[in-house]
Amino acid sequence: MCSYRRRLLVAPALLCVLVGLVARPADAAGDGKGTSGHNGTGTGGDSTLSAQVLKLYEDAAVATGRYEAGRKRAEVQRAKALRVEALLDRERREIGVMHKDLGRIARAQYRNGGGVPLTAQIILATSPEQLMRGQHVFSQANLAVANSIEKSRRAEVRLAGDEARAAAAWQVLEKRNSELADLKQGIEDKLEEARWELQGKADVSVAAGSCPGAVRLDQKETDSTSAWVTPVARYxxxxxxxxxxxxxxxxxxxxxxxxxxxxxxxxxxxxxxxxxxxxxxxxxxxxxxxxxxxxxxxxxxxxxxxxxxxxxxxxxxxxxxxxxxxxxxxxxxxxxxxxxxxxxxxxxxxxxxxxxxxxx
Structure with missing residues (x-):
């Protein structure tokens, strides 16, 4: 180094400046070809941005996997829902048949005297056998009507419950899929923004004809034993x-x-x-x-x-x-x-x- 301890001279000062310029690393100004002058341990460039892009790639892959898994579950649930709808249709048809049966029983009871009060049947009976026969018919008719009404009521309650459960299942499924789709889209939007930011910095370096230095990427271990691979995994x-x-x-x-x-x-x-x-x-x-x-x-x-x-x-x-x-x-x-x-x-x-x- 030059010393200025005794006196300041113009010539030695200029000499120091020239020595300092000559001593500058060659790669600082670039060699015109853009070839990197670093060896092995370079950490130039925007490593944070590159790492961010890679992390977003991983996040997008995870979100896509979850979305696809959700979509598959939705397909399974859709098949179940279609089967439930078929069962609900059958229940509705059965209830319609029950209602028709009730009408038929009521009409038959009316035609066969089922509408005559029990007291009148006792008075009008000509023999004990006729009275017993009339009571039996009356009891059977009433029992059939009561059973049909109860069966219809239970079927209607079951149908309402099944319809409510089917609707709730669809709502949960659609909400979950919507959340997954929003998450996936949000990550993809961030990734696209980071991609073009990375590209913009690269364009600046290329325009200047100078490499920023190696940006080390945190690569996970792979279990590949192949001697040769394709230059990109998916393409x-x-x-x-x-x-x-x-x-x-x-x-x-x-x-x-x-x-x-x-x-x-x-x-x-x-x-x-x-x-x-x-x-x-x-x-x-x-x-x-x-x-x-x-x-x-x-x-x-x-x-x-x-x-x-x-x-x-x-x-x-x-x-x-x-x-x-x-x-x-x-x-x-x-x-x-x-x-x-x-x-x-x-x-x-x-x-x-x-x-x-x-x-x-």
Whole structure:
């Protein structure tokens, strides 16, 4: 360091300034290519935001699982409700039959003298046998009427109870499903907001041509023993290798995976990171050299989770998908190359399939 203890001189002061400028880390100003200068332990970028996106992904998955479980329960309950409705219809029909029976009994009793008072029957009877027969008919008729009325009453009470229980069950089910749907939608809204905030920060870095450094992602342990995996766990395939398009000078050089912003991107196999860049048509990108000599590229990322020269394992998260660079929408651009440079690509689909990681 320079000393100013004795006297302040202009020349030594200027010399100190020049030494200080030369001593600045090279990566602070960037090398123009956007390649990260950190090694292995970088924690640059907005780690809180990346972690928030991952946490919201997990919350959304849990909420979706609960919603789907609730939907399945609703289907089971719907089937039960339909069976209950069928039983209720049968009860209503039985009550209607009972009412008809009561009317029939009443008409028969009237036609057969059931309406004649018991005192008149005693007076008009010509013999004890006739009197007993009349009393028996009268008692049987009254008993039948009483039984029919009681049976009808019980059926109506049971029907009312069944209808009330069925309505209450539906109300509980619909309320629960509505709550689950609101919870799921709320998490998805937060996730979408966080995704685009993450993308906005990535766009700033790419516009500046400078990588913010590795954003370490808290990845849970997996029980996968596969030597090779797909670059994202869930996806839809979009633009294929060799396909034409006005956005490419010649042909598409990789396989695109349509995934939302913030989706964890993983190394397809063991290897070492040979490039981390944040400028140009590919936006944020990572290139990995694998043990078999091939290279894989992961482009248009919204964040990078590894540093150059870092060792990576199969399935390890190396970044989050985005839409940086020359991209029309959120997706992962994945290439397999013979060399680390553009123009040496091979079709990723059969390449992965040959290694036990077919694309669905």
């Amino acid at each position: 839809e395939l979009s633009a294929a290798f060799g396909s034409g398009g006005k956005r490419w000078a010649k042909r598409h050089t990789g396989q695109d995976f349509a995934v939302p912003i913030g989706t964890p991107v993983r190394a397809v196999g063991d290897g070492r990171v040979v490039k981390v860049a944040c400028a140009g048509a590919f936006g944020m990108e990572v290139v990995v050299r694998h043990t078999d000599g091939y290279y894989t590229q992961y482009a248009h990322l919204a964040s990078v989770a590894v540093d150059q020269d870092e060792r990576v394992d199969t399935g390890q998260w190396i970044g989050q998908s985005g839409t940086t660079g020359n991209s029309t929408g959120p997706h992962l651009h994945f290439e397999v190359r013979v060399t680390p440079e553009l123009g040496s690509g091979v079709d990723p689909v059969p390449w992965l399939s040959e290694r036990g990681a077919p694309l669905g």
